[in-house]
Amino acid sequence: MASKPRIKVPKSASAGEVITIKTLISHEMESGQRKDKDGNPIPRQIINKFTCTFEGQLVFECDLDPAISANPYFEFNAKVPASGTFQFTWLDDDGSVYEAEAPIEVK
Amino acid sequence: MKRLLIAGVMLASTLAWSGPVLAEPVDDTLEIDGMPIVTRTKAPEGHPFDEVMSGWLFREAETRDVERETIENPGMIAVEDGETIWNTVEGTEGKSCATCHNDAAESMKGVGARFPKWDADSEKPINIELQINKCRTERMGAEALAFNKGGQQELTAYIKHQSLGMPVELDLSEGEMQSWWEKGKDVYYTRTGQLNLACASCHEVAMGKYIRADHLSQGQVNGFPTYRLKSGLTSLHQRFRGCIRDTRAKQPKAFSDELMALETYVTWRGTGLSVETPSVRQ
Numbered sequence A: 001m002a003s004k005p006r007i008k009v010p011k012s013a014s015a016g017e018v019i020t021i022k023t024l025i026s027h028e029m030e031s032g033q034r035k036d037k038d039g040n041p042i043p044r045q046i047i048n049k050f051t052c053t054f055e056g057q058l059v060f061e062c063d064l065d066p067a068i069s070a071n072p073y074f075e076f077n078a079k080v081p082a083s084g085t086f087q088f089t090w091l092d093d094d095g096s097v098y099e100a101e102a103p104i105e106v107k
Numbered sequence B: 001m002k003r004l005l006i007a008g009v010m011l012a013s014t015l016a017w018s019g020p021v022l023a024e025p026v027d028d029t030l031e032i033d034g035m036p037i038v039t040r041t042k043a044p045e046g047h048p049f050d051e052v053m054s055g056w057l058f059r060e061a062e063t064r065d066v067e068r069e070t071i072e073n074p075g076m077i078a079v080e081d082g083e084t085i086w087n088t089v090e091g092t093e094g095k096s097c098a099t100c101h102n103d104a105a106e107s108m109k110g111v112g113a114r115f116p117k118w119d120a121d122s123e124k125p126i127n128i129e130l131q132i133n134k135c136r137t138e139r140m141g142a143e144a145l146a147f148n149k150g151g152q153q154e155l156t157a158y159i160k161h162q163s164l165g166m167p168v169e170l171d172l173s174e175g176e177m178q179s180w181w182e183k184g185k186d187v188y189y190t191r192t193g194q195l196n197l198a199c200a201s202c203h204e205v206a207m208g209k210y211i212r213a214d215h216l217s218q219g220q221v222n223g224f225p226t227y228r229l230k231s232g233l234t235s236l237h238q239r240f241r242g243c244i245r246d247t248r249a250k251q252p253k254a255f256s257d258e259l260m261a262l263e264t265y266v267t268w269r270g271t272g273l274s275v276e277t278p279s280v281r282q
Helices: B002-018 B061-068 B075-086 B097-101 B128-140 B152-161 B177-189 B199-205 B236-246 B257-269
Strands: A006-008 A018-024 A047-054 A057-063 A073-079 A084-092 A097-106 B030-032 B035-037 B040-042 B051-053 B117-119 B124-126 B226-228 B232-234
Touching: A018 A047, A047 A073, A057 A073, B030 B061, B075 B097, B075 B152, B075 B226, B075 B232, B097 B128, B117 B128, B124 B128, B124 B177, B124 B257, B128 B152, B152 B232, B177 B199, B177 B257, B236 B257
Parallel strands: none
Antiparallel strands: A006 A018, A018 A073, A047 A057, A047 A084, A084 A097, B030 B035, B040 B051, B117 B124, B226 B232
């Protein structure tokens, strides 16, 4: 269902700089409120949690609920102390985990 | 008194001229994720304009900004869907696009900049949509996709996106491309519909002016399938038909000879512009 997530993190930054991170994942975000042609409810299947960590340290975390529309997009800021890797995780209702990572170099 | 009157007339005429008479395309440069995109270039020989300009230059600043980063571009969702279709096995032969063409990033690079091409089998120009159908029916044993159905736009957008930033260049020496080009030129300059408009009426004669709230561009097709703010992903023939409908003429069918000739000619009019698929327009 979901293809590989897209992320945008600057390749480099200066120490202590506040950078902007953008992420987007293609996902239906089926709310569970809709019915199919025969009137049967379509089971809920959404991404229920998004997490961003930097070298094991939590940067941003968010619970998602059924009212969030398809293809959830997040934009947030982070301060980078040193070179390292950002790790992103999306949790799906069906138990799937989508992951991505992006390195950043601090000059 | 007379002098006052003259001054009054002069003032009135000054006021009449002070409004925005001509709205020129903006002076701006486009980079998509750091890749330079040609939005202005010298027109090919025999072109009515000296300079060809991408429709991007005619859009509002906010709309232009959306195209600068692929992550902000809503059309990229369709490109991702297209990638899924590329890898999906369909038909009796058990093949997907990827079975023969492998990685689109390599095999399809430049393809979007060179279509429509001459197709010797049908003795007509062929565009990406029809080439997909040809592959599906002849190699995959699958059914041809109907116009704008079954992911046709998404797959076309995915294929054309692989040529992002490459200059549009048609080979008119192949087969009878030249005569189809002539035919397309006729379509372009023929007035049709109750409003009696030709393509050229808006996109050549009135280029740069406003038609109500819409800024008339040169009508370039280098960014198709395009993401339109009003209708989402929009294919080229859908746009052609929309324009023709607006002249209150009878709409030709998608991929008809008339529109294939027009696609050949209009694509040539954008020679040298970068492929922007999926571009963002209003």
